[in-house]
Amino acid sequence: MASLRINVPRVTSSVLLLAGSILLAPSLYGQAVNSCLDCHSALDGPLQVTPEKFSQDIHAQKGLTCVSCHGGDASSYDPDQSMSRKAGWKGKIDRRQIPQLCGSCHSNPAYMRTYNPSLRTDQLDQYHTSMHGKRLAAGDTKVAVCTDCHSVHDLRPPSDPRSTVNPVNVAQTCSRCHSDAAYMKPYGIPTNQFASYSVSVHHEAMVVRGDLSAPTCTTCHGNHGAAPPGVDKVQNVCANCHAFQAQMYGKSSHFKAFQEKGLPGCVVCHSNHGIRMPSDAMLGTGHAGVCMKCHAPGDKCDLARSAILGNLTLLDGAIKDADQSLRLAESSGMEVSEARLAQDQARDSLTKARVTIHTFQTSLVDADIQAGMKIAAANLKAGQDAMVERNHRRIGLGICLVAIAFMLVGLWLYIKKLES
């Protein structure tokens, strides 16, 4: 008769497996059931939302589900139950309701604090002050709402490089509407902003140099609506970054003149979206020149312009001459690092002079130019002195080598004499 043997390890593991299954079942069930995603992932077109897409969404990552925005009962596969108005199902959110829906959480500081205490909660209020918000309130549903810029169902935080509102992508996001001539036709505003911005110095800083602090659309125009603090007009926003230039311009004769004529400050000379790297040529009379668009040849301002341009060119040339002289000395092995360092001061003076131009006072610009000229001249002399010193060294070497050669010949003759 076969004996009844109890396999203790097998029984123990079976019991543990069963207990584990019982304990984990509710949570597994809870995670698995999302009838919204199960059905919508099988749909085509705009109704399709796959679990893969939704898993990228910051809201999903924070534990929110479809129900959080759309209501309904995601635990039921019965459409009558899952999409029941009684269960709070809202269906597709009406565009006019989207800002309010997002704001129901994002305007609640106490609620948002549980997720991200540093996130602002005034976006909805700001949006109401924006052109987008005002038009939406007036019934224009073509204007941008939250989801147009931030995307939906795969909404990523702005710090994510793939986010549509990451600084690098903001201009592209705005351009989806603002560069669409047909879409923008009813509003009668230009659609070349993105094209202009794409060749601007700001775009280069942002995209080519990867400087995320460089301005993009929202930096000047505000994001959710309000312009940056202290800025009454978008044309004055430049002062937020270019503070020195703005202060100088504010005290200049141009400020008053531009205001009287209703001209938009910085933009008059520098343009707006397509702003290029400023150069001394802007003071010239060529294609890039800006002064002569308003001033008459030979007038007082034209003469001042010409003098400033001449002095800037002079300092620029003096710095380049000193650079060349120091480079030559360095390539000859001469130690000119102190003068090299001082060249940075000369360059700083040139930069300062270019900033001081915004005062439109030749005397102030000249003061910076003269300071730079003095340093550049000293550095040029340092380079030239180093080359003179190099030549002295070589002459000294030549004399020593001749002496050594004589000594060698003398020694050789002496040795020959000894050995003869």
Place this chain on the structure above:
Amino acid sequence: MIAALIRWLDERLDLEGLIAPFKHKTVPRHRLTYWYFFGGITLFLFMIQVLTGILLLLYYRPGANEAYESVQYIVTRVQFGWLIRSIHAWAANLMIFTAFVHMFSVVFLKAYRKPRELTWVTGMILLFLVMGFGFSGYLLPWNTLAFFATKVGTEMAGQVPIVGKGMMIFLRGGPEVTGATLTRFFGFHVAVLPGIVTVLIAIHLFFVQRQGMSVPPKVEAEWTANPAARREMKFFPNFALRELMAWYVAMGVLGALAAFFPWNLGVKADPFISAPAGIKPEWYFLFMFQTLKLIPSKVWFVDGEVLGILGCSLAGLLWMLLPFFERDKAARTKVWVTGISIFALVYVIGMTVYGFLAN
């Protein structure tokens, strides 16, 4: 007057007796005699190093905050400071070069054989110490290249099993390369190494003087076959004057290098920046550096770098014991040693050139 002074000293110190051995001493004269000069040139360059080193000490200040500035002061403000510093730096490199030439000439002329084993061993120790001079002196200007070269070099020392970590801490004066490392290297460079090297040079020269110059086996065989062909010259003054000529040539080369290629000061070291791309050690460490680079990161279960460092150390030790592997009248051993020597020379030159050209 001078003759009277010499006579006065001779009466008291027996100067004649002191220099008598040098007057009787002879040097073999054959087609390879000129190789004998490289030892003397290395000695001359060492003396230049001592002299210029003392002059640099008058202005140099060790310390992370002052070293670079003091060297900058020497080369820009001190009269002929640039010349002294450039000669010190160039003579250091030339000294290592002539020491290598001297070492390989001794190998190929078979001058290391019995009874000169100890002369060879002291010479090899001197070569290692001279490279130590180069390594410790390289850091003293406290520029970027020196800082990172020292960092890499001491890290390599840290790879040696068991004692490596402790050795690295000892060399650096802490876990990182800091001002403490600079002070320590300064101490090695101006006190410890010169003391040891001076004593070893004295011993090395004593051996050379006691044993005389070695004659290469081929020349010796020719002379044995034809005793009339044997030629010699007096060490003093004939050989000494020739050596003096070689020293003058070395001086001319040094002066030309210092005038045409003053030693670069570089940029002050900044411990917080990353190492410059493609950083390499000085040329005399390049063959070892390149060897380490070519070894895979793992060889079987051993770390590649550890294996490389142990391999280089073992090769250096075996090379130092070279005379003890050679047996009298063992033709096969001689062929084997010659083969290894040619391989070593080609390897060192090849790897150095490869190291220079490699990215």
